[in-house]
Amino acid sequence: MRIGDYKVSYGADEAVFRTGTVRVWMIVLFLAMAVFPFWAGDYLLYMANLTGIAIVAAVGLNILTGAAGQISLGHAAFVGIGAYTSAILITKLGLPFIICLPLSGLSAALFGVIVGAPSMRMKGLYLCIATLAAQVIFEYLFKNWESLTGGIRGINVPAPTIFGFEFNNEFRFYFITVPVVIIVVTAARNLFRTRVGRAFIAIRDRDFSAQLMGINLFRYKLYAFALSSFLAGVAGCLWVNFIKIVTPEHFPLHESIRYLAMIIVGGLGSVLGSIFGAIFMTIIPEVLKSMLNIVSAFSPDAMAYLSPLQTVVFGLLIVVFLVFEPHGLAEMWRRVKDYFRLWPFEH
Amino acid sequence: MWFFLELIANGIAVGGVYALIALGFVLIYKATSIINFATGEFMMIGAYFFYTFMVMLGLPAIPSFLLVMLGSAALGFAVERAILRHMLGQPTISIVMVTIGLSSILLGLAELIWTSDFKNFPPLFPRAPIIMGEVVIRSNFFWGFVIAMAAVVVFALLFKYAKVGVAMRATANDQMSAFSMGINVRTMFTVAWSMGAIAAALGGLIIGNIGGIQPTLGMVGLTIFPVVILGGLDSIAGAVVGGFIVGIVENLAGGYLHEYVPGDVKELAPFVVLVLILLIKPYGLFGKEEIERL
Amino acid sequence: MAILSVEDLSLSFGGLKVLSEVGFAVEDGDIFAIIGPNGAGKTSILNCIGGFYRPQKGKVIFEGSDITRRSPDRRAALGLARTFQNIALYRGMTVLDNIKLGAHAHLHTGLLKGLLYWGPAAREEMALRQEVEEDIIDFLEIEAIRKLPVASLAYGLQKRVELARALAMRPKVLLMDEPVAGMNAEETEDMARFILDIKEERGITIVIIEHDMNVIMDISDRVSVINFGQKIAEGTPDEVQAHPEVIKAYLGEKRD
Numbered sequence: 001m002r003i004g005d006y007k008v009s010y011g012a013d014e015a016v017f018r019t020g021t022v023r024v025w026m027i028v029l030f031l032a033m034a035v036f037p038f039w040a041g042d043y044l045l046y047m048a049n050l051t052g053i054a055i056v057a058a059v060g061l062n063i064l065t066g067a068a069g070q071i072s073l074g075h076a077a078f079v080g081i082g083a084y085t086s087a088i089l090i091t092k093l094g095l096p097f098i099i100c101l102p103l104s105g106l107s108a109a110l111f112g113v114i115v116g117a118p119s120m121r122m123k124g125l126y127l128c129i130a131t132l133a134a135q136v137i138f139e140y141l142f143k144n145w146e147s148l149t150g151g152i153r154g155i156n157v158p159a160p161t162i163f164g165f166e167f168n169n170e171f172r173f174y175f176i177t178v179p180v181v182i183i184v185v186t187a188a189r190n191l192f193r194t195r196v197g198r199a200f201i202a203i204r205d206r207d208f209s210a211q212l213m214g215i216n217l218f219r220y221k222l223y224a225f226a227l228s229s230f231l232a233g234v235a236g237c238l239w240v241n242f243i244k245i246v247t248p249e250h251f252p253l254h255e256s257i258r259y260l261a262m263i264i265v266g267g268l269g270s271v272l273g274s275i276f277g278a279i280f281m282t283i284i285p286e287v288l289k290s291m292l293n294i295v296s297a298f299s300p301d302a303m304a305y306l307s308p309l310q311t312v313v314f315g316l317l318i319v320v321f322l323v324f325e326p327h328g329l330a331e332m333w334r335r336v337k338d339y340f341r342l343w344p345f346e347h
Numbered sequence: 348m349w350f351f352l353e354l355i356a357n358g359i360a361v362g363g364v365y366a367l368i369a370l371g372f373v374l375i376y377k378a379t380s381i382i383n384f385a386t387g388e389f390m391m392i393g394a395y396f397f398y399t400f401m402v403m404l405g406l407p408a409i410p411s412f413l414l415v416m417l418g419s420a421a422l423g424f425a426v427e428r429a430i431l432r433h434m435l436g437q438p439t440i441s442i443v444m445v446t447i448g449l450s451s452i453l454l455g456l457a458e459l460i461w462t463s464d465f466k467n468f469p470p471l472f473p474r475a476p477i478i479m480g481e482v483v484i485r486s487n488f489f490w491g492f493v494i495a496m497a498a499v500v501v502f503a504l505l506f507k508y509a510k511v512g513v514a515m516r517a518t519a520n521d522q523m524s525a526f527s528m529g530i531n532v533r534t535m536f537t538v539a540w541s542m543g544a545i546a547a548a549l550g551g552l553i554i555g556n557i558g559g560i561q562p563t564l565g566m567v568g569l570t571i572f573p574v575v576i577l578g579g580l581d582s583i584a585g586a587v588v589g590g591f592i593v594g595i596v597e598n599l600a601g602g603y604l605h606e607y608v609p610g611d612v613k614e615l616a617p618f619v620v621l622v623l624i625l626l627i628k629p630y631g632l633f634g635k636e637e638i639e640r641l
Numbered sequence: 642m643a644i645l646s647v648e649d650l651s652l653s654f655g656g657l658k659v660l661s662e663v664g665f666a667v668e669d670g671d672i673f674a675i676i677g678p679n680g681a682g683k684t685s686i687l688n689c690i691g692g693f694y695r696p697q698k699g700k701v702i703f704e705g706s707d708i709t710r711r712s713p714d715r716r717a718a719l720g721l722a723r724t725f726q727n728i729a730l731y732r733g734m735t736v737l738d739n740i741k742l743g744a745h746a747h748l749h750t751g752l753l754k755g756l757l758y759w760g761p762a763a764r765e766e767m768a769l770r771q772e773v774e775e776d777i778i779d780f781l782e783i784e785a786i787r788k789l790p791v792a793s794l795a796y797g798l799q800k801r802v803e804l805a806r807a808l809a810m811r812p813k814v815l816l817m818d819e820p821v822a823g824m825n826a827e828e829t830e831d832m833a834r835f836i837l838d839i840k841e842e843r844g845i846t847i848v849i850i851e852h853d854m855n856v857i858m859d860i861s862d863r864v865s866v867i868n869f870g871q872k873i874a875e876g877t878p879d880e881v882q883a884h885p886e887v888i889k890a891y892l893g894e895k896r897d
Contacts, residue, residue, distance in 0.1 A: 190758030214717030214746030315451030
């Protein structure tokens with residue numbers, strides 16, 4: 001039950017977690033996240049790491065596309081740039097992981113700005129198609145700039161070490177992923193409490209009047225591009241250090257679409273939505289797999305249908321959410337919360 | 348010199364097919380302001396329809412061909428009624444994503460129904476290549492071009508003179524006033540989707556006839572974006588011109604650059620051109636920049 | 642002294658002439674009205690002052706300096722605020738956030754400080770919240786709706802939120818495009834009272850476009866009449882009402 005929403009200062013009213021109940025739940029959540037790796041097996045930990053990395057990338061895309069309204073079909077390419085930057089810095093220069101992490105983000109942000117700056121004059125569909133071109137061109141470079149990227153063979157990366165401690169399995173890497181996710185999510189949530197976040201949304205909703213409100217469109221669109229690709233780069237760095245190899249086929253157009261699907265299903269422009277979306281879109285294919293596993297007890301070749309079924313379900317999820325729940329899981333979550341707000345005393 | 352001419356000739360042949368597919372794309376965009384990311388999958392499904400009628404059911408070529416048109420029209424109709432009708436007035440991102448979702452559904456369904464194995468049409472045209480001087484064009488390219496051009500002309504005439512075409516143009520121009528003139532705007536949306544689906548299916552059929560069919564045939568659909576950006580999203584003449592330009596650019600790049608540049612230059616070139624164009628003209632070559640009001 | 646003046650303003654789109662050689666000067670602290678038939682070019686004048694349109698000819702002078710080539714966001718920072726004929730609120734935000742957005746140009750939080758929030762950004766946000774609450778929300782009597790998304794509000798309230806957002810811009814000159822259009826009598830009266838209060842209590846100069854002649858004649862200090870992109874008359878409300886050109890523009894010519 002969560003009533004008693006009474007405050008005596010503006011500070012209390014502006015807080016992210018506004019009531020005691022919410023704060024208690026947050027502590028429970030943090031405890032659960034701390035206990036999880038000791039309880040879960042390798043497979044679950046593997047999924048948890050991948051989900052965490054997806055959250056970082058999805059938060060990035062949601063800032064650009066969900067909040068600032070600039071559609072990008074090239075997010076995976078920026079994740080790729082982060083991954084390659086990290087792999088190259090580690091293998092060629094021998095830089096430690098902890099330095100590679102921000103550098104990968106910065107490198108992706110730099111490319112984000114290079115793609116974003118000329119795109120400022122474009123809008124909507126034209127921008128969308130320009131980012132599609134960026135995706136195609138970067139994919140081409142990953143594959144064909146062999147001296148730098150290792151071509152289709154890719155680059156192998158050793159397990160990261162921080163202060164001599166090797167993060168060489170799912171369990172250990174979890175303790176890199178989770179703090180990064182927490183920092184990213186907190187920072188993103190913070191941003192939307194300030195004028196920068198408000199400016200993003202203003203640009204999305206009405207970019208002309210935003211300019212008359214004193215917002216420098218060019219600067220803020222560039223901020224959105226830079227920040228979004230920075231987070232993509234960080235996700236890419238985490239990813240390559242977790243998987244320990246990077247090859248071009250990891251960052252196809254379909255991967256960009258998957259990130260878009262995450263923010264649509266989760267909730268456009270909502271940080272919480274990015275988290276929900278990333279979790280949901282990572283779990284669903286696995287759920288499908290285990291369901292087919294059960295079915296294959298009766299019809300042995302059921303597993304052959306896994307890949308096409310996943311493709312269909314992926315498309316269906318996008319369409320169904322857009323048609324029936326355009327504000328995504330975050331909105332559903334809000335309704336559930338509202339329902340329980342006064343429960344069991346709603347009358 | 349002959350090498351150059353051959354590249355141009357092949358570029359024109361492929362460009363004609365692009366023109367046809369882009370025309371379907373532009374029809375849909377003009378009438379409904381929706382950009383159809385599932386164009387490639389409409390092509391792929393069209394090709395599979397043909398395969399089903401002709402190879403699996405053993406029908407002759409012409410009836411199969413007509414059935415493909417009917418089937419694609421039905422697909423376009425169903426898609427518009429079931430999904431896109433609900434998306435009117437939604438933000439661009441939603442509309443883009445809904446057609447991307449649709450493409451995923453169609454791709455998965457195709458794999459479920461026809462498997463991901465590679466399939467071929469039986470030979471439809473005389474085998475002998477067309478030879479002009481030293482320029483050689485493969486027969487499938489040539490006949491594909493002929494069919495594509497015929498279809499483009501039919502669509503253009505339909506759009507220009509037929510009652511439904513005029514109504515569609517009116518709708519594209521101004522939905523509200525078309526509505527008040529007694530045109531059923533919603534029917535026009537459905538018609539546009541059906542026609543767009545037919546154009547794409549014909550394109551898919553031609554491309555399937557050239558290179559065989561697989562569920563991933565729809566990837567060719569991506570090339571449509573450089574085409575329509577070149578031509579301007581809402582110009583039918585632009586789509587046709589853009590189709591030829593992209594076809595020629597692709598072939599020239601493939602013919603001359605592959606020695607100097609690694610990888611598949613042919614696929615990359617249209618996108619590089621696209622970026623260059625957007626850098627100079629952010630609304631495409633023939634697209635119109637609107638006067639904004641407050 | 643004139644706080645804002647427009648000299649020789651000419652604007653055309655392609656072959657279409659929208660404004661030709663319009664000029665006027667707005668005295669500091671006045672309510673200056675621009676009236677004229679539909680399509681006369683009134684909103685285009687505001688768009689030129691705000692920087693949304695670039696006039697082909699002429700100057701916009703604000704507080705003694707030429708701002709004709711300044712970008713719209715720079716003009717907003719200088720103290721030009723604007724409300725719109727067709728409400729231009731940000732539908733994805735709450736009333737409070739919409740109002741806070743108005744203060745954008747006067748805040749300093751950048752990207753990095755925003756991500757950190759703690760410290761300067763938080764202090765700035767708290768000060769802003771206090772200013773918005775006590776100075777604007779209180780004044781415009783919209784306490785009850787401040788947490789609601791703007792899309793859910795009635796038309797009249799949305800207009801009021803738009804005014805609140807413009808006030809948060811800390812304007813020296815407030816440009817209002819048809820602030821009472823589509824309002825009922827009570828809402829109109831409220832709005833007129835707010836406009837007068839803004840002028841009298843805050844000393845903000847107001848340039849207003851409006852079709853409601855009662856409101857215009859009641860509150861304005863000076864009126865300028867535009868027809869077919871040209872200024873045909875200017876003066877006090879009484880002078881303008883008696884001006885033959887104005888009567889002609891509004892009522893048509895008498896045939897005898």
